[in-house]
Amino acid sequence: MTTPDVTVVVPIYNSEPWLDDCLSSVLAQTAITLEVICVNDGSTDGSGRVLQRYADQDPRLTIIDQPNSGQSVGRNAGLDAATGRYLVYLDSDDFWPGDTLAALVREADEKRLDVLLFDCFAFRDGDVSSATWTRYSTYYQRTREYRETRPGADMIADMRRHRDYRPHVGMYIARTDYVRRIGARFIPGIVHQDNPYTFRLLLDADRTAHIKSDVYARRIRPGSTITTLDDEKSAKGYFLSYVAMAREVDGRTFSPQVTDMLSEVVYGVFDGAQKRITVLPDDAIASLKALDSGIDAQIALRAMMSVRGRSRR
Incomplete structure (x- = not known):
């Protein structure tokens, strides 16, 4: 079988209202071969039915069902099952607003990158508090581009120096064999798991780069992980x-x-x-x-x- 260019891992828990936006945006990517691994984390709403409808229509989509174990366990399960050359994560209430994945793969291939970072824009969906929206409305926007290839530790330092370092796990693609070689994993059972995973991924990378392109659309909504933290x-x-x-x-x-x-x-x-x-x-x-x-x-x-x-x- 031909190795897919990209594996997209989507952890899902009770995401029925947003799954169509999410999955249709992934499956609409062109000029690229895809594997989409949807990890259904014990959803109790209609998410499973939506997933099955997409799986019946498109053989590129695979469903992994697991008892409710949290986002980290779901992402790890997707990583374990991935067969694509590159790996990217997408949260089930978010989506990609454009046909951009093929361009990311070309850039990563041409520069022989371990990790290619990109940007994200946030949008407000529902009755989100003004304080929360003020915090996240521009949080995912970097002020400049870091296109020159450099080691990951230098990338972290350069971005931090300009207050542009963002650890959100959906804001890069990574070479799958590199991720597995360094043994990067998500810590089970916690929030803020993006911090250690992204830090480890970049810290060990020999070749990273960044393009200033809003590849990812981040939904700021009531009831999400970031708006319900205790x-x-x-x-x-x-x-x-x-x-x-x-x-x-x-x-x-x-x-x-x-x-x-x-x-x-x-x-x-x-x-x-x-x-x-x-x-x-x-x-x-x-x-x-x-x-x-x-x-x-x-x-x-x-x-x-x-x-x-x-x-x-």
Whole structure:
């Protein structure tokens, strides 16, 4: 069988209202061979029926059914099943507004890239609070293009220097054999899982580039992961993400300029955990302590909790 150019992994949980937008945008891509892996994460609405309708009409689409296990487990399942040369993730309530995938593959092939990054625009769908919309309306827009090929650590540093670093997992395509070679995986059971996955993917990459093109459309809506976060889930996600990212850079050597910017990225995740830990009750703190018994993790948690202690005096 011919190896597809791209595997698109779509994790799905109760996404019936948006699945047509999502899947039709993928299957409309031209001048490219596709494999679309839809991981149905125990949906209880009509998502399964929509998926089956598309699978009956288009052999490029495959359904993996799993008990409700979370987005990370779904993405890992899609990664394990992927046969395409490149891998890209798409959330089931989002879509691609144009026929752009073939151009991305040409760019990645011509430059022999491990990872090719692109941009995204957000749009408001439903009664989203003004504060949430203000935060995300331009968040996914980078201020410039980073088209010159460079190592991934340099890419992180350059983007962070210009406040353009965005870890959202839908904003790049990656060479599948590279992803598997470095063993990149999503941490199961957490939110903010994009942070350690994208960081690891770029940190190990020899060749990355970026094009300033809005390939991805991000739906900001009530009831989504980013609009329904509670402090405990967010603290857990940031804490485990920070530990994973700190372990990735431990023992590596970079230039002073790159080290400074990588430190800012990692500290940003630490700060995210710390801010949420300050408001957590004692039983939630106890559950965080049980997540990782490593000395480095426990030291990090104590440092995060120091602000909590001062805020309660």
